[in-house]
Amino acid sequence: MDVAEALLPRLMLGSPHRALHRCEQVNRVRAWLICVGLLLFATAQVSADEPRRVLLLHAFGHAYSPWSDDAASFRAGLVKKSPQPIDLYEVSLDTARVKDPKDEGPFIEYVHALLAGRKLDLIVPVGAPAAFFMQRHRAVLFPTTPMLIIGADRSRIDRDNLTENDTASLSDLDLSAWIKNILRLRPETTDVAVVVGNSSTERHWASELRRVFQPFADRLHVTWLNNLEFGEMLTHAANMRPQSVIFWFLLSEDAAGVPYTEDRALEMMRAVAAAPIFGIGDYQLGRGIVGGPLLPTQAIGQQAAAVALRILGGEPPHGINPPYVQLSAPIYDWRELQRWGISESRLPAGSEVRFRELSLWEQYRWHMAAIFFFVVLQTALIGWLLFERHLRRIVEMKLRARLSEVIHLNRTAIAGALSASVAHELNQPLAAIQSYAEAATLYLEADPPDIERVEQILANIRRDDRRAADIISHLRGLLKKRDELELQECDLNKTVRDALQILRPEALKRGVALDAHEAKSPLPVRADPIHLQQVILNLAVNGMDAMQDCVPGGGKMSIQTALADESAIEVRVADSGMGIPTDKLNTIFDAFYTTKRDGTGLGLSIARAIVETHGGKIWAENRPGGGAVFCFTLPLSRMLAA
Numbered sequence: 001m002d003v004a005e006a007l008l009p010r011l012m013l014g015s016p017h018r019a020l021h022r023c024e025q026v027n028r029v030r031a032w033l034i035c036v037g038l039l040l041f042a043t044a045q046v047s048a049d050e051p052r053r054v055l056l057l058h059a060f061g062h063a064y065s066p067w068s069d070d071a072a073s074f075r076a077g078l079v080k081k082s083p084q085p086i087d088l089y090e091v092s093l094d095t096a097r098v099k100d101p102k103d104e105g106p107f108i109e110y111v112h113a114l115l116a117g118r119k120l121d122l123i124v125p126v127g128a129p130a131a132f133f134m135q136r137h138r139a140v141l142f143p144t145t146p147m148l149i150i151g152a153d154r155s156r157i158d159r160d161n162l163t164e165n166d167t168a169s170l171s172d173l174d175l176s177a178w179i180k181n182i183l184r185l186r187p188e189t190t191d192v193a194v195v196v197g198n199s200s201t202e203r204h205w206a207s208e209l210r211r212v213f214q215p216f217a218d219r220l221h222v223t224w225l226n227n228l229e230f231g232e233m234l235t236h237a238a239n240m241r242p243q244s245v246i247f248w249f250l251l252s253e254d255a256a257g258v259p260y261t262e263d264r265a266l267e268m269m270r271a272v273a274a275a276p277i278f279g280i281g282d283y284q285l286g287r288g289i290v291g292g293p294l295l296p297t298q299a300i301g302q303q304a305a306a307v308a309l310r311i312l313g314g315e316p317p318h319g320i321n322p323p324y325v326q327l328s329a330p331i332y333d334w335r336e337l338q339r340w341g342i343s344e345s346r347l348p349a350g351s352e353v354r355f356r357e358l359s360l361w362e363q364y365r366w367h368m369a370a371i372f373f374f375v376v377l378q379t380a381l382i383g384w385l386l387f388e389r390h391l392r393r394i395v396e397m398k399l400r401a402r403l404s405e406v407i408h409l410n411r412t413a414i415a416g417a418l419s420a421s422v423a424h425e426l427n428q429p430l431a432a433i434q435s436y437a438e439a440a441t442l443y444l445e446a447d448p449p450d451i452e453r454v455e456q457i458l459a460n461i462r463r464d465d466r467r468a469a470d471i472i473s474h475l476r477g478l479l480k481k482r483d484e485l486e487l488q489e490c491d492l493n494k495t496v497r498d499a500l501q502i503l504r505p506e507a508l509k510r511g512v513a514l515d516a517h518e519a520k521s522p523l524p525v526r527a528d529p530i531h532l533q534q535v536i537l538n539l540a541v542n543g544m545d546a547m548q549d550c551v552p553g554g555g556k557m558s559i560q561t562a563l564a565d566e567s568a569i570e571v572r573v574a575d576s577g578m579g580i581p582t583d584k585l586n587t588i589f590d591a592f593y594t595t596k597r598d599g600t601g602l603g604l605s606i607a608r609a610i611v612e613t614h615g616g617k618i619w620a621e622n623r624p625g626g627g628a629v630f631c632f633t634l635p636l637s638r639m640l641a642a
Helices: 003-011 016-049 067-081 101-114 128-141 175-185 200-216 230-238 262-272 297-312 334-339 365-445 451-479 492-510 529-546 603-613
Strands: 052-058 086-092 122-126 147-153 166-171 191-196 221-224 244-250 331-333 352-354 488-491 512-517 524-527 555-565 568-575 617-622 628-635
Touching: 052 067, 052 128, 052 297, 067 086, 067 122, 067 147, 067 297, 086 101, 101 128, 122 128, 122 297, 128 147, 128 200, 147 297, 166 297, 175 200, 175 244, 191 200, 191 230, 200 221, 200 244, 230 262, 244 262, 331 334, 334 352, 365 451, 488 492, 492 512, 492 524, 492 529, 492 555, 492 568, 524 529, 524 628, 529 555, 529 568, 529 603, 529 628, 603 617, 603 628
Parallel strands: 052 086, 052 122, 122 147, 147 166, 191 221, 191 244, 331 352, 512 555
Antiparallel strands: 488 524, 555 568, 568 628, 617 628
16 A cells, blocks of 8 residues: 555545545645656666776876786776776876976876866776875865775885775785895896886885895895986896896886886897896786796786775775785796796796797697507507418418419329320320331331331321320329419410310210310410319319210210400300209309219319419309300400400
8 A cells, every 4th residue: 555545544534525636636646656756766777877987097107017007907807897887087197207296286287177077986096106196186186085006015105194085905025036036047147237217216116126135245246227328228238248137127217217118128128138137027027037926917906906896885995905915926938948048947836937839749749649649559550460461471372382282183183083094095106106117117128128108107106106295295284283373375275175185085985075166266364274274174074974874975075165255255164964953053162072972072172263263253054955064264364365
């Protein structure tokens, strides 16, 4: 129930007209209350979205290190973490170079004019000179605005002298730590050139450094460069002795009053320096200093941003006392260590080395390790495969030798099987020669001798002698032992004819009609003719054995040669025997398979081995009219064919 509804019972008392009038009043009250609520809500929303105005005040200008680095880190942390928008103002003054505070009037007027009409929520002087300026003119410029001092050392800003509306995020510089770092890394050092400027701030630090170097007076000769122009500083740096170092502290203005940005000036000195350069802050790392315990500008800015957020959140500044920022753990530039021959073994424990140029192994360690592993694995596999190949070749050589022996034994067995018919065939020319010799003797003993008939008899003797010699030659070829194939270009038709000369006596003995059908053109092959003869003899003898149960004189065998296609030659050995059982057609060429009572089962398997060795194929078929046919093909020799 809202306020208007609470008033309604009272307003309804009285006459109806009065009640109606009072209802109108209630509606007006309700509308008024709604408007007031919306106005308050809008005001609160605008207040929540209103940006926080922060002034950054630079004494040397916003481009001078280390204060510019402190400010950059502070800005980034503040804007990133603030729940409200930040309206950031930056004023760059040259008050640090003003000799007399009385001359600061124009700077005060400048700040007044720049920020006229703007209510600030926080003032942030960056560095001790800016803090001193604000403390001198606080009452005139921003008497009630909270102030946070950053980028100053505790030796320059006393927190006890700050007002209740002020606080400071300060560093704690250990000047002696930088000198100890130099002597640790370069124990042979005898001379130190100190680079420091000539502004009032730098003169203060020059006096502090003189005090810190005093305990090392018996060991180090210190040259102060604050009374030199920058060009003279470069000349001095270029002519230093090997046992010297350069200690770069701060340079914003040289003895001639010329301002310098530290980044550029440091890089110029690094280019000509004959001695290593040591510095004081992380903002100098990567621009020429060796390194060491350094002023951490990132940490300074981040701590200051956290303090600023607490102040902007409504926390009183005087109650915030952040810890002093100490020097960082030692950080070194690997490139400078290498340039000046400083061993990493001299670095303090826990040191960080940056800008290291990694070797190929360091950059691609895992890649190279993986590649090495795979190369080793591949090498091992290749070695194993070569070893396996070597063993296989040995086994193949042994098998080939055994095969050659088996083939030779098979040829010997064939020769033995054919020996009776061969002997019978051989007896005919020998008996004829003997008869011719006896007849020639009679013709020579006649008076007068019949020389013409003797000459005819001698011609017949020579003919029968050649016939006997051919029989012996073919038999000798079969019996000759070979360790390897003797491949040569030959005509398969001639090979078949030679085999027929050996087979004919056996066929005649068994009463088998032997017929041959040669191709009209030569059939060139690259092969061992004796081995091919052996294949034909094995197939023919096997066929004659299959016809031994035929009617005497009813056996028929044909040997046919022909071109199978453009690249192969085919030989067919057909018989009129009982044929081959269908289920045995694929097994008859297996070793030791035989249907003969006294067979070895090697004849057909050897024939297959010889044909396949020559790159051919062999198979068996049954003839439609009875009997079997053995076929084999061989590659056509292109050389002879051409």
